[in-house]
Amino acid sequence: MGKLPYDIAHLLGGAMLLLSFVLLYQRRVQAVINAFGLQGGVLALAAAWQAWVQGAPELYLTALIAFVAKALLIPLALRAIVRRMNLHRSVETALGIGASMMAGVAVVALAILVVLPITAGARAIAREDLALALSVVLLGMLMMITRRNAISQVVGLMSLENGLVLAAVGVAGMPLVVELSTAALVLVVFVVAGVFVFQIRERFDSVDTAALERSRGEGPS
Amino acid sequence: MLTALSLVLAALLLLAAAGVPLARRPGGARLVHGGCVGACLALVVLAAWALLAGAGGSASAVLALPFGPPWGRALLALDGLSAWFLLLLGVTGAMASLYALAHPAAQPGAVAPYPLFLGGMALAVVAADGFTLMFGFELMSLASWALVAADHSQAENRRAARLYLMMAALSAACLVPAFGLLAGHAGGFSFAVLRAAPPTGWLAGGVLLLGLLGAGGKAGLAPLHVWLPLAHPAAPSHVSALMSGAMTKVALYVLARLLLDLCGPAQPLWWGVPLLVVGACSAVLGALRANLEDDTKVLLACSTIENVGLITIGLGLALAFRGADLGPLAALAAGAALLHALNHGVFKTLLFLVAGSVLHSAGSRRLDRLGGLIHAMPVTAGCALVGIAAAASLPPLSGFASEWLLLQALLAGWRTGDIGFQVLAAAGTALAAMAAALAAAAMVRLFGLVFLGRPRTPRGAGAHEVGRLERWALLIPAGLTLLLGLLPGPLLGLAQPALSVLLGSAATAPARGFALLGGTGEASAWYLPLALLLVLAAAGLLVALAVRARSPLETRRGPVWNCGFINPPDYLPFGDPLSQPTAGGIAQPLRRMLGTSLLAAREGVDMPRPGETRAAGYTASFADPAFGWVVAPAARLRDAVAARCDRLRDFSIRRCLSLGFGALLALLALLAWLEAH
Numbered sequence: 029m030g031k032l033p034y035d036i037a038h039l040l041g042g043a044m045l046l047l048s049f050v051l052l053y054q055r056r057v058q059a060v061i062n063a064f065g066l067q068g069g070v071l072a073l074a075a076a077w078q079a080w081v082q083g084a085p086e087l088y089l090t091a092l093i094a095f096v097a098k099a100l101l102i103p104l105a106l107r108a109i110v111r112r113m114n115l116h117r118s119v120e121t122a123l124g125i126g127a128s129m130m131a132g133v134a135v136v137a138l139a140i141l142v143v144l145p146i147t148a149g150a151r152a153i154a155r156e157d158l159a160l161a162l163s164v165v166l167l168g169m170l171m172m173i174t175r176r177n178a179i180s181q182v183v184g185l186m187s188l189e190n191g192l193v194l195a196a197v198g199v200a201g202m203p204l205v206v207e208l209s210t211a212a213l214v215l216v217v218f219v220v221a222g223v224f225v226f227q228i229r230e231r232f233d234s235v236d237t238a239a240l241e242r243s244r245g246e247g248p249s
Numbered sequence: 250m251l252t253a254l255s256l257v258l259a260a261l262l263l264l265a266a267a268g269v270p271l272a273r274r275p276g277g278a279r280l281v282h283g284g285c286v287g288a289c290l291a292l293v294v295l296a297a298w299a300l301l302a303g304a305g306g307s308a309s310a311v312l313a314l315p316f317g318p319p320w321g322r323a324l325l326a327l328d329g330l331s332a333w334f335l336l337l338l339g340v341t342g343a344m345a346s347l348y349a350l351a352h353p354a355a356q357p358g359a360v361a362p363y364p365l366f367l368g369g370m371a372l373a374v375v376a377a378d379g380f381t382l383m384f385g386f387e388l389m390s391l392a393s394w395a396l397v398a399a400d401h402s403q404a405e406n407r408r409a410a411r412l413y414l415m416m417a418a419l420s421a422a423c424l425v426p427a428f429g430l431l432a433g434h435a436g437g438f439s440f441a442v443l444r445a446a447p448p449t450g451w452l453a454g455g456v457l458l459l460g461l462l463g464a465g466g467k468a469g470l471a472p473l474h475v476w477l478p479l480a481h482p483a484a485p486s487h488v489s490a491l492m493s494g495a496m497t498k499v500a501l502y503v504l505a506r507l508l509l510d511l512c513g514p515a516q517p518l519w520w521g522v523p524l525l526v527v528g529a530c531s532a533v534l535g536a537l538r539a540n541l542e543d544d545t546k547v548l549l550a551c552s553t554i555e556n557v558g559l560i561t562i563g564l565g566l567a568l569a570f571r572g573a574d575l576g577p578l579a580a581l582a583a584g585a586a587l588l589h590a591l592n593h594g595v596f597k598t599l600l601f602l603v604a605g606s607v608l609h610s611a612g613s614r615r616l617d618r619l620g621g622l623i624h625a626m627p628v629t630a631g632c633a634l635v636g637i638a639a640a641a642s643l644p645p646l647s648g649f650a651s652e653w654l655l656l657q658a659l660l661a662g663w664r665t666g667d668i669g670f671q672v673l674a675a676a677g678t679a680l681a682a683m684a685a686a687l688a689a690a691a692m693v694r695l696f697g698l699v700f701l702g703r704p705r706t707p708r709g710a711g712a713h714e715v716g717r718l719e720r721w722a723l724l725i726p727a728g729l730t731l732l733l734g735l736l737p738g739p740l741l742g743l744a745q746p747a748l749s750v751l752l753g754s755a756a757t758a759p760a761r762g763f764a765l766l767g768g769t770g771e772a773s774a775w776y777l778p779l780a781l782l783l784v785l786a787a788a789g790l791l792v793a794l795a796v797r798a799r800s801p802l803e804t805r806r807g808p809v810w811n812c813g814f815i816n817p818p819d820y821l822p823f824g825d826p827l828s829q830p831t832a833g834g835i836a837q838p839l840r841r842m843l844g845t846s847l848l849a850a851r852e853g854v855d856m857p858r859p860g861e862t863r864a865a866g867y868t869a870s871f872a873d874p875a876f877g878w879v880v881a882p883a884a885r886l887r888d889a890v891a892a893r894c895d896r897l898r899d900f901s902i903r904r905c906l907s908l909g910f911g912a913l914l915a916l917l918a919l920l921a922w923l924e925a926h
Contacts, residue, residue: 135914138914138921139917141921141924141925142917142921142924145921145924145925146924166910166913166914169906169909169910169913170910172910173906173910176903
């Protein structure tokens, strides 16, 4: 394997990581959705590139699913939700941007520290991809806990799943069935989360999940 | 032979499965218990065969079952130690099952777990790898928990079952890491692999501590003995007999297997010290409590604590002597422990079965509601006398033989040459002797209150002798107790393979022919029960003849002297209850002498002031220190942890997610740190 395939895979993975940081950085809901759609597109490109490099035609299908679902359908649906709920102007109030970014950098450093020594025996391209994928996963989780808006939390979950798929396509030999079921799972999660967001909105007139805490009937109200 | 053994185990499991639908059918319980008798007899035959064939030390055959844990197969083996405890299990199990057959259980819920209980114990004893052993051990714990909880309509039984389950969980939580430490060090779970790599240093210390806590808690060693006096009365009588006679011994088997066999012969002298100390404390505490309790089954359970303590002293001495390179003395101590395990298993089973018959016939377990049963139940009383004399370690019965051997081993403690251990052995001798004396006092009190005197209640006066089959179920263990007492020498010869497993093939049983040898060399003490029996019989005959010669008149029965009390009024047909000794009254001297310091015993007289019309009252109470020191702090800890966990429920979604995220990050950081080093 030459130098070029490695560089391009690395580039695409790095782009995903960059977009994760963008997700973490954006405060407007629409911009978050845009960044997420872009990340889905990059994921599709990365999958397609791996399909070509590894000569595994089934990864093209993965790429297609990623593109249709994550770059087109889910962002469009999210945008429709935002429009229906009139959230265009809403701004997040969570952990400060600076603190989030610093936490993100620390998480990425941790991911690299963990993955690189463990996979010492594996192919270089798989190693880099795994480190990047783990970073994306951890940043997705970080996003889920630093945001208050339910839609942003859903986006964090989806971005986490993007990281999982990135890891899966980087390792040769992932069965197609697993990919398809993961994709189906993501769609189901999205539907459930969407219903959930609507319900919260209907009940509390807000998509801030803090509203849920008051209605559990246990804590101080 | 191992195939036959696994077939017996499978038969017990099938019986348990069949017990679920059969329990509520008319003859179902009989069928299950009859099957258990057969299975236990098969176990006795197999174990005796293995012992007679001298199933060589650790090199005996191992049977790999076609299933097992994910990483291998379950292994069974029948070496000397396993065979000895299997013999004990088979004998006590057969007697208890026969009793259950003769005396159908009142609770259908106690039928199905019973074969499972037997099967779990047998599996734990014959297992040849750590996993199978723990599986059998836990099966035993859970099945016996189900039996203790069978009569869960009463609050005290539920409480006993809860405490019992907690102690079983604690045992598992200690034994699993103990085997884990050994297996992690040796690289495998099978006994052969574990034996090949004995632990050293702190690892060995950890195994000793965890093994003593885990197996000791299940065996009923102080301070983890609190479950015994609660669980035994809650269970049906044949189950309490089995729990006391066999289950505590299975726990001691695990202790002996873990510490004496698997940890290798090279452990130092001080290894015996914790066992010696814990055993001596248990013996004294159990015997003292047995003197103060006023419930027959609780009393017997406390006596079990005492006997388990004595056996543990024997094991501890064996470890210490082995560490000091005194092979014959180690064989003496280990032989005493093994012999006492078997003897105690038989006579305690007998006593619990007697207690069950008394409970059924006279309607109470409380000493203060029984009395005079020797007239109504002569056969039961005779069997009880045999068991009580053995428990009081009177020669020539079985309890004396093994306790004599144990005391000989303790008296030889000075030969280790380590001043600290010599002092400990001397103290242990005093405590063991005191425990034996206290146990004798407790047994005299038990027999006197239950069988002698007058009935204390109308219900007790209506007692009747047990049925024919049940009578045999009591006579057989009584006969066995006599037999074991008369033939300790051949019995120890039979235990030779077990001794070779514990102490290496050079160990020889401290017995010659029919006699027991209490030491090394030609000039050692010896005990020959057959000769003693002849002397006793001759002395008894002489006394009888002398009495006959001095008073040639016929024996006549006169009115009973009422000890100077006035005759009872007509509305008290059984006499004035106050003119008979009570359980609390007999216990009073010992409660005042030892109870105040050891058991926090209190007495209080509530005297009304002049002019008050209420009655005066007298209260006496005692509390087991283990409750204050072990159970109460544990309960407080549980409440604190529960309150902490309760607070977690109030967390918001984001904080819950943060917890998971934080945990993940911490694990990743740990991984990175481990890699860096």
